[in-house]
Amino acid sequence: MYRVFTRDEAMAAGISPAQLRSPRYRSISRGLYCPTSVLPSQAEVVAALMRKLPVAQFACRETAAGRHGAVVPHSSEVHLGTAQRRTSTRPDVALHWYRSPPELTRVRGLTVTSPRQTFLDLAATLPFVDLLVLGDSLVHAEACTVDMFTGLDPGRRPGAARAREVAALVRKGVESPYETRARLLIISCGLPEPEPNHPLRDATGRIVRRIDLGYEHYGIAVEYDGRDHIRREEQWHSDIARREELDDDWKFIVLTSRDIHRKQAQTAERVHKALRARGYKGPFDPLGWRRHFAP
Known part of the structure; x- marks a missing residue:
């Protein structure tokens, strides 16, 4: 039973x-x-729904992404795929018709679309930022490697242009959606791309810590801190500012959710200012972030 x-x-x-x-x-x-x-568990609910709806043959889209351990926006529906042109009468199930057989795999006993298929399917509906979060998190969850995205050919399917552009930006070592968002914000402004999960070593070469995003050449670290919900938030942001000014060997730029969601222009300028102070003379588009982040 x-x-x-x-x-x-x-x-x-x-x-x-x-x-x-x-x-x-x-x-x-x-x-x-x-x-x-x-x-x-969600897997048990999905499996039961598939038994109740025989037309549904596999999990797909957001539901498949979740089974792969990836990060996608929350969906109130369970997304199931079918080879028949049918619609769901259940408010908690979205049924998706596949004209051609999709790439499928098994994840802990459940049939789901493959990481590649899931990424391509969601390229049609997810915004650019969320699709990049999906790609980075698929790699972090070890559902696939970055090589899967190299030269990815989405054909002429819906969202093909977005899928192709996002695939070129997927990186290994990104451990949270905010690291993805911070990296995209930075490079959208024309600044050089920082290295995710950059190792810091001591004099013996031993790795003493890893930083979220690092510029080895310039000695600049960009890190996300999720504790901006604590009491006395303004004091916390003041402490962050002091930390950035006091660091000697590496310049630390510490970001919170407010910096990503509400202060994009100021955040881009902070990174640009730090880079320029350490010799960067390349381009900077202060409004480039608007392409992917709502003003």
Whole structure:
């Protein structure tokens, strides 16, 4: 007996409708149940939905990305794929018709679209930034390697141009969506690309720490800190500013979510100012960030 089961499966196992309405069981979706003591995983719910909807043959899009361990915007629907031209009557399921057989794989017992197929499918709907987050996080989750994105040919499918451009920017070593966003903000302004997960070594060559984004040539580190929700936020940002001024060997630029979402122009200028102070004489487009980040 599955931990998440359909009404028909419950009847076949000898569980009556009256028992399903009792405190021993709870409904987690229309026609799906589990014992009250069970906290079902998404994989169990997806598998149950696929058994309830035989037309659905695999998980795809946001649901597949989640099974691969990647990061995508939250979706209230479970995304399932089918080879038949059918639509879903369930508000919690989006059914996607594939004219041609997609690339499929198995992840912990569940059939899902491959990392490559998932990336190409979502290129049609995800904004540029979120698609790059997906690509970086697929690599970080070891669902694929950067080589998968090298020379990726999306053909003429929807979102092909975006997929091709984003694929060229996917990097290894990016450990969070904010690192992706910070890197994209920087390079969108025409500044040189920092290295993700850059190692800092001591005099013996031993790695003493890794920084989110590093410019080895200029001795500049860009790091994201997620603690900007703490009390006395203004004091926290003041502390960050002092840290940037006091560092000797490496110049640290510490970013928070506010710097990525609300102060993009100032953030780009901070990075440009630090680079220029250490010898950078290349281009800088102070408004380039607007292409991918809402003003």
